[in-house]
Amino acid sequence: RKEVEQDPGPFNVPEGATVAFNCTYSNSASQSFFWYRQDCRKEPKLLMSVYSSGNEDGRFTAQLNRASQYISLLIRDSKLSDSATYLCVVGNYGQNFVFGPGTRLSVLP
């Protein structure tokens, strides 16, 4: 089993839709959690850090469930500009950052 797994995708959704991504991690000692977006052939850019209590930034909401070891990202009112690959990243104290394989989102007009 991979250490960090994500929905395989791709997700094709119409503009204005709500879309949710899930990510599971296997190391119960993981300490930090992030969502990144990556546009084609560009560097990944931080979208959100994920906090235990959940956090929201505009149309984006991230949740962490430590008991079930998963994090989620909800995008409301999808825009064409949201089309990208979304990466789940987990930081393990004293070890390494681990990336999920990414989930591709295409928002269609």
Add this chain to the structure above:
Amino acid sequence: EAQVTQNPRYLITVTGKKLTVTCSQNMNHEYMSWYRQDPGLGLRQIYYSMNVEATDKGDVPEGYKVSRKEKRNFPLILESPSPNQTSLYFCASSSYPGQGKTPLHFGNGTRLTVT
């Protein structure tokens, strides 16, 4: 401005000619890492470093070398590049993994072509 700087952005070279891709960060980060990304594949880690003089292999270290003599620099060395190392390379840095909520900061990438 806090940033990770990679150079060069684009590089075309020939098989067997040693090259170095530089990576520098100005955030006093302990952790630095190199990744490669190929079409249709996710990011794959080459090497990472937890601090000066501490480097570890990632998932695909074969054919690469790194060094961490100073905290701010983490160069990637290809002693004898081969065409299968043609790829897009990213350097990233952060504070100690899992410590606080400091995320990874990425450089702009280096597109390497080996002919």
